[in-house]
Each structure stands twice: as structure tokens, then as C-alpha cells.
Amino acid sequence: MRPASILGIDPSPAQLDYARKRTDVPGARFAEGHAMELPAADASVDAAVMALVIAFVPDPAKGVAELARVVKPGGLVAAYMWDWPEGFPFHHSHKIIEERGLPAIAPPSWEASRRERLAELWQGAGLAGIESRTITVERTFPDFETLWAITLTGPRVATLAAALAPEVKAEMRQTLKDRLGAEEGRPVTLKATANAVKGRVPA
Numbered sequence: 001m002r003p004a005s006i007l008g009i010d011p012s013p014a015q016l017d018y019a020r021k022r023t024d025v026p027g028a029r030f031a032e033g034h035a036m037e038l039p040a041a042d043a044s045v046d047a048a049v050m051a052l053v054i055a056f057v058p059d060p061a062k063g064v065a066e067l068a069r070v071v072k073p074g075g076l077v078a079a080y081m082w083d084w085p086e087g088f089p090f091h092h093s094h095k096i097i098e099e100r101g102l103p104a105i106a107p108p109s110w111e112a113s114r115r116e117r118l119a120e121l122w123q124g125a126g127l128a129g130i131e132s133r134t135i136t137v138e139r140t141f142p143d144f145e146t147l148w149a150i151t152l153t154g155p156r157v158a159t160l161a162a163a164l165a166p167e168v169k170a171e172m173r174q175t176l177k178d179r180l181g182a183e184e185g186r187p188v189t190l191k192a193t194a195n196a197v198k199g200r201v202p203a
Contacts, residue, residue, distance in 0.1 A: 002027070003047075007040065009033045035063035040070040043201075047071065050079035052194075054121075060112040064125045074203045077127055079118065080135070080196035084110040087193035089139060093151050096175050097160065100168075105156040118197040127199030135196055140189040144182040147190075148173055 006028040010016050016030045033039040035050065035057045048067040050057075057063040067077045082088040085095070085106060098104055111117055115132050122130045141147040152161050161169060182188045 005029070007031065007045070009035075009038060036066060038066045038070050042069055043072045045070050045072065045075065047076040047078070049076075050081075052081055054079050054081050054118070055084055055107040055110045055113045057109055057112070060109050060121055061124055064121045068125045068127060068201055071201045073201050075201050076198060077122070077125070077201065078196070078198035080194050081113040081118070083115070083134070083193045083195050084113040087113070087195075089190050089192040090151055090154065090157075092179055093157065093172075093176055096172050096179070097157075100172070102160060105160065113195060115195040115197075118195055122197050122199045125199075126202065128202050130197065130199040132195065132197040135194045136191065137194070138189055138191050140187050142187055143185050144177055144180070144188050147180075147182070147188050148176070151176070 004027065006025065008016075008019055008028060008030040009032075010019070010030070011032065011034045013032065016032060019025075019028075019030050031039050035053060036059055038048075048071050050063065050067060054060050054063060064077070064079075067079075071077055085091045088094065094105055107113075112121065115134060119130055119132050141150070152158055164172075180188060180190075
């Protein structure tokens, strides 16, 4: 069953602009805001979902409390996040960056991505009927070059990569290729895991 309406919140004007250009989400509208101060009234929505965000929220507990605030009694509050760091699809690249002594690019609240921590946050927000699960997925890239190009597009990695000498970047590329056992011109499959949690606002 499709929702009657969807409100998407994001602090980035660029992300909002991209979302507004999509034509496959009928009934959706988008507003600028952040997780710790949602632009919605108390008990005004049936469900609130934080998708791949909670590890980037400076105060995850406050973010979850905000989700609970805007949801009606009996409504759903849910989230999912890559299980940082090993569960993140590109964690091999991040590991190589750290091994070189370069600035770490972990999200500020990466601990909130762990399944047990998510359950604690939902309990702390007073939500009921809490359930959690781990989701494992795979993504296959047509070849290593495609994977490498996508690796460099992440906001944090892109900023770091722009400041690296070409030879350093080339060494990192080869290290990643060797570590993944990637063969020239052959598909590369990465496995990743995410943790999900849900609960309901007490009626």
C-alpha cells in the first residue's frame, strides 16, 4: 500500500534538488532540515524512517527522540544503517586510507550503526514492540575500474582523494585491487551488512 504522502528531510540543498527532480516518487515533497530538529509538528505523521543516516547524526539519541515526537501514538519509528565499519560496502577502501595514516573518514556517530546500540536508542526513546535485524546484501560491479570510479565519488573520499598525489592514489588503487582479488575486466562483487530497527510510539 502506497503512503498518501511522503515528506523527505535533508540538510543538503543539493540532495534536495536531486530528490525533487525524481519522477518515481508520487506524492513526495521535500524540506530542508536536520534529524535533531525535524520541521514537523508533534504526532503529525503515521511513520518516520531514518535511512542510512543515524551514524551521521551528532546526537543519535536526540535524533531518535525527534522521530518519536513527530509520530502519532501507535505509529512506526524505524531506521537502518550500514554496520560500520566492516558492514559498509566500501570499508576496504576506508581501511587502506587509515593504514596510510590519512585522516579517518568514519561518520561521527558510527557506534549507532551497531544492532545492539540501535535497540538501546529505541528503548531510550520510550518506543514499544522493538525489533531489530541484520540485512546482508551484495552488489556486483562490471569490473574493477567501475568500482574504483564509484569509490572516489563518496563526499568524504572525494575530498581526500583530490588532495592526494597521483602516485599515492595509484598505489591505493592497486592495494584495493589486490586486496579484493579483482581480475582485469572481470566483475567484482562486494558484500555488505546493515542493521535495521523498528518500534512503535506507545498508544
